[in-house]
Amino acid sequence: MPKVPKSETVRLDKFLSNQLNISRADAKELIKKRLVSVNGDTAKLFDMKIDPVNDLVHSEGRPVLYRKHIYIMLNKPAGVVCSTRDKLSETVLELIPQELRRAGLFPAGRLDKDTEGFVLITDDGAFAHEILSPKKHVDKKYFAVLEKPARESDAELFASGMKIDGGDVCLPAVLEFTDNPNEVFITLHEGMYHQIKRMAEAADNKIVYLKRISMGGLVLDDNLAPGECREIMHKEIEKIYAKT
Ligand code: URA
DSSP, X not given: OOOOOOOOOEEHHHHHHHHHTOOHHHHHHHHHTTOEEETTEEOOXXXXXXXXXXXXXXXXXXXXXXXXXOEXXXXXXXXXXXXXXXXXXXXXXXXXXXXXXXXXXXXXXXXXXXXXXXXXXXXXXXXXXXXXXXXXXXXXXXEEEXXXXXXXXXXXXXXXXXXXXGGOBOOOOEEEEOSSTXXXXXXXXXXOTTHHHHXXXXXXXXXXXXXXXXXXTEEOOTTOOXXXXXXXXXXXXXXXXXXX
């Protein structure tokens, strides 16, 4: 039988602490109490080296599933800020339940405090960088309610790569109409500060409600009420790169 290649090894207490989101001291305590096993054998050493991909670790009788990184889809409610900490407001990280928390989580891209919808939270910096880079063409689609009805000329302006206040020039964006002239879908290929609000103002209009509904080919799950989140796995992560 071909030998499965070994992945990088890691100390058992570090592995438990990372994967279970517990302190290193608590991880050691579990090992000390003989509550951890590796491939069926009770672990005795905190610094035992394990292969996170190929070794099977149990803690208190339950398998400890290894995930190098975690990816979470959150339906951000208005009033919550997209940062890791804030003195005054609740942050998106505070909405993440204990079992999905781990060190290094951050929102991959920001929505304004009053914007709702899809925020991706991860501890994978390289992935976040990729999906936010305009070069990777991961479209971000929003549903927007405008103060005044949208006009055909607005769609042309958005598509032209318009200039907004402060002199920033936007990449061409898509404005789609709905049956309600005050409600539109807007797709961006980048994420400048307050971009849609500034684009609306440059078109002599105003955003009264904004919600991000998709990133690339991955659509915000309808079953997530505002403030709720769930982990997303490989198939869904791949959808982010799919063309819309
Ligand atoms: N554009 C905005 O103006 N605000 C957001 O939150 C996202 C895009």
